[in-house]
Amino acid sequence: MKINRNFDNLVPNYLFADVARKTAEYAAANPDKKIIRLGIGDVTLPLAPVVVEAMKQGAEELAHKETFKGYPEYEGYDFLREAISGYYKSFGVSVSPDEIFVSDGAKSDCGNIGDIFSQDNTVLVTDPVYPVYVDSNIMAGRKIIYTACNEQNGFSAMPDESVKADIIFLCSPNNPTGAAFTFGQLKAWVDYANKNDAVILYDAAYEAFITEDLPRSIYAIEGARTCAIELCSLSKTAGFTGTRCGYTVIPKELERDGHNLYATWYRRQATKFNGVSYPVQCAAAAVFSEEGQRQIRENIAYYQENARIIASALDELGIYYTGGKNSPYIWLKCPNGMGSWEFFDLLLKEANVVGTPGEGFGENGAGYFRLTSFGDRESTVEAVERIKKLLS
Numbered sequence: 001m002k003i004n005r006n007f008d009n010l011v012p013n014y015l016f017a018d019v020a021r022k023t024a025e026y027a028a029a030n031p032d033k034k035i036i037r038l039g040i041g042d043v044t045l046p047l048a049p050v051v052v053e054a055m056k057q058g059a060e061e062l063a064h065k066e067t068f069k070g071y072p073e074y075e076g077y078d079f080l081r082e083a084i085s086g087y088y089k090s091f092g093v094s095v096s097p098d099e100i101f102v103s104d105g106a107k108s109d110c111g112n113i114g115d116i117f118s119q120d121n122t123v124l125v126t127d128p129v130y131p132v133y134v135d136s137n138i139m140a141g142r143k144i145i146y147t148a149c150n151e152q153n154g155f156s157a158m159p160d161e162s163v164k165a166d167i168i169f170l171c172s173p174n175n176p177t178g179a180a181f182t183f184g185q186l187k188a189w190v191d192y193a194n195k196n197d198a199v200i201l202y203d204a205a206y207e208a209f210i211t212e213d214l215p216r217s218i219y220a221i222e223g224a225r226t227c228a229i230e231l232c233s234l235s236k237t238a239g240f241t242g243t244r245c246g247y248t249v250i251p252k253e254l255e256r257d258g259h260n261l262y263a264t265w266y267r268r269q270a271t272k273f274n275g276v277s278y279p280v281q282c283a284a285a286a287v288f289s290e291e292g293q294r295q296i297r298e299n300i301a302y303y304q305e306n307a308r309i310i311a312s313a314l315d316e317l318g319i320y321y322t323g324g325k326n327s328p329y330i331w332l333k334c335p336n337g338m339g340s341w342e343f344f345d346l347l348l349k350e351a352n353v354v355g356t357p358g359e360g361f362g363e364n365g366a367g368y369f370r371l372t373s374f375g376d377r378e379s380t381v382e383a384v385e386r387i388k389k390l391l392s
């Protein structure tokens, strides 16, 4: 008996464990200090009232013989796929309900989608990167190449014609850097993928945070339907991190190696996935209703204002950063050439503020630091005051 030895190639990542340990040690030694956490990558505001009502209604239907539901459809209920399609239409993108797969979240789909591709493909990711793209492909035994995001390219890497990649992971607005692609930049990736017979796996988990005139979906780009799969989630958009619901779009015309990718993924899902629970799909559909959109927009606006408060402090301090405007993340350059962990320690000890050292997301994250806007307003304002006092 042999296990999957690719697991031996995973590099242990102690980032969040180390952050938690250092924070706990400091808190234990300094019980009088009020520590503010701006490192969290999880939402904190509750679900919108219409969403909760829909979830309750869904549960109620399951309680009666006449309305009881068994296994859902593999690709999600029609009513939810129709709602998602309508949502795309609201920002000018045409995605048909029968190109949508409802799932229990984008992380699962990011990891699972690799099932339909050969192990022999070369995977391209950006550095810094959301670790799921890297680790899931190490587990599958694929070769991974990295493209650098840095201050020179504003943390938005562009395709390199001399590099041959088969599968490309893009995330915009980006976690961890907050940087978002322009229409022109994304078009360059689409053109590269079509020309090189590659597939783009486009993670749009933060599309709802876009405030400027930037693509909210890769399908806003001409040519994307023949090269891109889009993964999206209600986690950050509607506070579904604990409720679990996402969706993946595979255009019907997307083909590679003589195979239709929609049909291949359908076959995979039908074999390994039995769908998302009915009450959760009811809740998800409520997100896309008029009232649902109004309510979730209030929460997003709250986080966006937190991001603006953090970003404007960095502007005052003259610190380089990306994100904040179209993203809940602010990715800043540690002042005075400090390393990520050095800055982490300084911020923890002198301002009692916790963030996330950038080097945990890849080599190019060294010397950078991630702050998030998912905290409450009062703490965010106080953290920013402390940071300003410390650094000015």
Ligand SMILES: *Cc1c(COP(=O)(O)O)cnc(C)c1O
Binding pocket: 104, 105, 106, 107, 108, 130, 171, 175, 203, 205, 232, 233, 234, 235, 236, 240, 241, 245, 246
């Ligand atoms: C939070 C996040 C997701 C969402 O994952 P879920 O499994 O849907 O909660 C996807 N991609 C990125 C980059 C994220 O940060």
